[in-house]
Amino acid sequence: MLAALLLLLVLPASLLSSPVQESDLADALVESDTVSSVAVSLLYNVFVQVTTYECERDSDSCSAWRAVNLLEAMELDKANCDDDADNALCSEAYSLVGDSTISAIQLKSALFELGSQVPASDFPLLNKIRDAVVDYACSNDSAECEVLKTFVSLENMLEQQISRNIQMF
Numbered sequence: 197m198l199a200a201l202l203l204l205l206v207l208p209a210s211l212l213s214s215p216v217q218e219s220d221l222a223d224a225l226v227e228s229d230t231v232s233s234v235a236v237s238l239l240y241n242v243f244v245q246v247t248t249y250e251c252e253r254d255s256d257s258c259s260a261w262r263a264v265n266l267l268e269a270m271e272l273d274k275a276n277c278d279d280d281a282d283n284a285l286c287s288e289a290y291s292l293v294g295d296s297t298i299s300a301i302q303l304k305s306a307l308f309e310l311g312s313q314v315p316a317s318d319f320p321l322l323n324k325i326r327d328a329v330v331d332y333a334c335s336n337d338s339a340e341c342e343v344l345k346t347f348v349s350l351e352n353m354l355e356q357q358i359s360r361n362i363q364m365f
Contacts, residue, residue: 234333235330235333235337235340236272238333239333240272242325243264243265243325246261246322246325247261247262247264247265256313257314257315257318259313260310260311260313260314261311261314262292263289263292263307266289266292266307267307267308269285270285270286270304277300277303278299278300281296286300286303289307293310323352326348326351327348330344330348
């Protein structure tokens with residue numbers, strides 16, 4: 197999935213106050229994957245490495261990063277955990293949230309909640325990584341740029357909403 201998309205997909209809807217929703221970002225991610233699965237894969241894999249880094253250093257945000265990556269992977273894989281609870285992604289997600297009896301919608305909500313623990317203070321640095329990967333992909337295939345830039349724009353708007361709402365608390 198697209199870079200920071202990872203962390204933004206998991207932020208709870210209760211923090212949002214404008215029309216941009218996680219579903220908008222998820223739709224943009226899926227569209228980006230359709231147009232350029234190679235670029236999305238590159239971006240996703242960069243953030244998988246961020247997750248590996250956070251987990252290998254026993255960071256408090258390891259589980260949050262795992263939740264974000266699972267949400268993205270499940271979205272791209274179109275995993276339906278109600279229909280296929282034995283799917284490897286679903287099994288890992290149920291294990292991460294510690295409850296294998298919840299519905300797929302409840303699972304996604306639990307992953308959103310867990311993923312919201314990715315520190316907002318990391319957003320600026322993560323955005324630099326995301327932007328560099330998108331610029332690299334665009335420099336190699338201009339056909340990918342429009343959809344990738346649309347995703348980044350939605351992600352930035354959602355992030356601004358979240359940051360404003362977090363500051364209110």
